[in-house]
Amino acid sequence: MRAIIIGFGLLILCLLILFRIAEVNFISGNVRLEVIVAMAAIIFFFAGIYFNKRSQQKNTTDTPVAISPNSAIDYNAIKKAGLTQREHDVLVKMAEGLSNQEIATALFISESTIKTHVSNILFKLDAKRRTQAIQVAKERKIVA
Amino acid sequence: MRAIIIGFGLLILCLLILFRIAEVNFISGNVRLEVIVAMAAIIFFFAGIYFNKRSQQKNTTDTPVAISPNSAIDYNAIKKAGLTQREHDVLVKMAEGLSNQEIATALFISESTIKTHVSNILFKLDAKRRTQAIQVAKERKIVA
DNA sequence: AGTCATTTCCTACTTTCGTATGAGCACGTG
DNA sequence: CACGTGCTCATACGAAAGTAGGAAATGACT
Numbered sequence: 001m002r003a004i005i006i007g008f009g010l011l012i013l014c015l016l017i018l019f020r021i022a023e024v025n026f027i028s029g030n031v032r033l034e035v036i037v038a039m040a041a042i043i044f045f046f047a048g049i050y051f052n053k054r055s056q057q058k059n060t061t062d063t064p065v066a067i068s069p070n071s072a073i074d075y076n077a078i079k080k081a082g083l084t085q086r087e088h089d090v091l092v093k094m095a096e097g098l099s100n101q102e103i104a105t106a107l108f109i110s111e112s113t114i115k116t117h118v119s120n121i122l123f124k125l126d127a128k129r130r131t132q133a134i135q136v137a138k139e140r141k142i143v144a
Numbered sequence: 145m146r147a148i149i150i151g152f153g154l155l156i157l158c159l160l161i162l163f164r165i166a167e168v169n170f171i172s173g174n175v176r177l178e179v180i181v182a183m184a185a186i187i188f189f190f191a192g193i194y195f196n197k198r199s200q201q202k203n204t205t206d207t208p209v210a211i212s213p214n215s216a217i218d219y220n221a222i223k224k225a226g227l228t229q230r231e232h233d234v235l236v237k238m239a240e241g242l243s244n245q246e247i248a249t250a251l252f253i254s255e256s257t258i259k260t261h262v263s264n265i266l267f268k269l270d271a272k273r274r275t276q277a278i279q280v281a282k283e284r285k286i287v288a
Numbered sequence: 289a290g291t292c293a294t295t296t297c298c299t300a301c302t303t304t305c306g307t308a309t310g311a312g313c314a315c316g317t318g
Numbered sequence: 319c320a321c322g323t324g325c326t327c328a329t330a331c332g333a334a335a336g337t338a339g340g341a342a343a344t345g346a347c348t
Binding site for chain 1: 159180239271273275277
Binding site: 099100101115118119129 | 308
């Protein structure tokens, strides 16, 4: 975020400098106008590339995805997240890719209950979707 | 390939036009120099974004192995599953827990296209839901 | 020049997911 | 016993996700 602000600051600075050079040139006629325009073109062309790259990297760098040969569940993390036993049961089934209905069948309870649990899980893991919840849970080793 | 040539042609044309305007302005003094410089800046900023986007789409389809500091992904498994490069892109974002709309924004394409890709991914990975697809993909090391 | 694969986008429809809200039951603790 | 916690279930609604089927542009390969 800071990099973007600094970057835009530098760009605006560049523009102002170019303006200034253009003005001086307009009076003295020392520098060719084409040079100024070309400079603006080059600078902002690469600026465009840079910012585009930045914005694309955002989504991937935000979630570093700890690449560790993990297979163990950290039971402390479950408590830390405030998940109950039943919620954890549901979360595990969720991570296996089951639908609410399938989880309900597997745990011998109704789909309504699963929905309640899922809602609570999403809230406790600060996730907006079940896929995100699974991702968070794996990172925190709440599920394998 | 043709699009890039045409694009560069247009860009050079823009530059020449700007040069011409600058020259005329230099004599008559009708147009503010700042306007010309700013135009060059804006045009080439977005040109940079556009070309970067293009080249990234190219790179991902041409050389999938080039940008891969990730040791956990088995690129053979991707081919074995019959996934295209773009489908893999979507799958990765999916595994990060993004919604269709968020993936669309991240990849600069529409949500409709994401839905098409997701449908194809589900079919190719023999999954019924995205959560299941993610699970399968992780097992086969298609995603980290 | 024609064919195929890929990527993109769309409409329209169905299904699943998630939220909000309320409620009943069991269990243990202060 | 009252109270909180956890588990269960329900309805109703809105938001995503997924399906089906079509279409068009591009690039590679022949």
